[in-house]
Amino acid sequence: AQKITQTQPGMFVQEKEAVTLDCTYDTSDPSYGLFWYKQPSSGEMIFLIYQGSYDQQNATEGRYSLNFQKARKSANLVISASQLGDSAMYFCAMRELSGGYQKVTFGTGTKLQVIP
Amino acid sequence: SQTIHQWPATLVQPVGSPLSLECTVEGTSNPNLYWYRQAAGRGLQLLFYSVGIGQISSEVPQNLSASRPQDRQFILSSKKLLLSDSGFYLCAWSSGGLAGTNEQFFGPGTRLTVL
Numbered sequence: 001a002q003k004i005t006q007t008q009p010g011m012f013v014q015e016k017e018a019v020t021l022d023c024t025y026d027t028s029d030p031s032y033g034l035f036w037y038k039q040p041s042s043g044e045m046i047f048l049i050y051q052g053s054y055d056q057q058n059a060t061e062g063r064y065s066l067n068f069q070k071a072r073k074s075a076n077l078v079i080s081a082s083q084l085g086d087s088a089m090y091f092c093a094m095r096e097l098s099g100g101y102q103k104v105t106f107g108t109g110t111k112l113q114v115i116p
Numbered sequence: 117s118q119t120i121h122q123w124p125a126t127l128v129q130p131v132g133s134p135l136s137l138e139c140t141v142e143g144t145s146n147p148n149l150y151w152y153r154q155a156a157g158r159g160l161q162l163l164f165y166s167v168g169i170g171q172i173s174s175e176v177p178q179n180l181s182a183s184r185p186q187d188r189q190f191i192l193s194s195k196k197l198l199l200s201d202s203g204f205y206l207c208a209w210s211s212g213g214l215a216g217t218n219e220q221f222f223g224p225g226t227r228l229t230v231l
Contacts, residue, residue, distance in 0.1 A: 035219055045222035101167055104220055108159035
């Protein structure tokens with residue numbers, strides 16, 4: 001089974017609108033972490049936001065918020081007030097303990113394009 | 117502050133040639149280190165991770181190998197490159213242990229083209 005699933009290969013959003021990027025995960029580790037990264041066309045991977053499995057509140061970082069629904073095993077990224085510079089690939093990732101070590105698994109990504 | 121370096125930035129190599137990509141981290145000690153490969157338009161595939169000097173775990177069997185000769189140095193190698201080795205190689209580090217968020221910080225990447 002896929003550890004991290006991103007079902008939207010591509011998304012379009014109008015500038016200044018909000019957009020939700022989907023991510024579901026699968027793990028048996030009770031203590032895990034969920035991340036979102038942004039990868040612009042330059043290739044660099046930029047950390048955006050983190051949610052721990054025991055965190056009671058949804059994580060927020062500026063215009064980014066993570067809609068964490070633990071029972072549904074989903075961790076969707078919400079970008080509010082989209083900007084042209086938000087056009088990029090977005091990857092969801094999960095950290096879990098495996099063999100005594102942290103392992104991070106990435107989803108296949110969603111390509112977001114912001115339309116002026 | 118911590119920084120992570122990768123070189124070279126781009127590389128074009130013929131099939132069957134050797135490969136050595138280097139990654140170094142500054143400003144932290146005993147980091148966890150990772151090598152990922154990203155094929156064009158695809159997600160990240162974890163190749164190797166290391167929790168300490170000389171400790172390497174391989175995720176995918178292939179003709180690549182990794183070594184960690186020093187605490188903050190991680191090297192990806194191959195004796196004979198294949199066409200399928202082309203891709204964008206990213207090195208990353210995270211703090212060791214279980215404290216904090218342990219997000220991974222990525223280097224600038226090496227774009228490898230095998231012809």
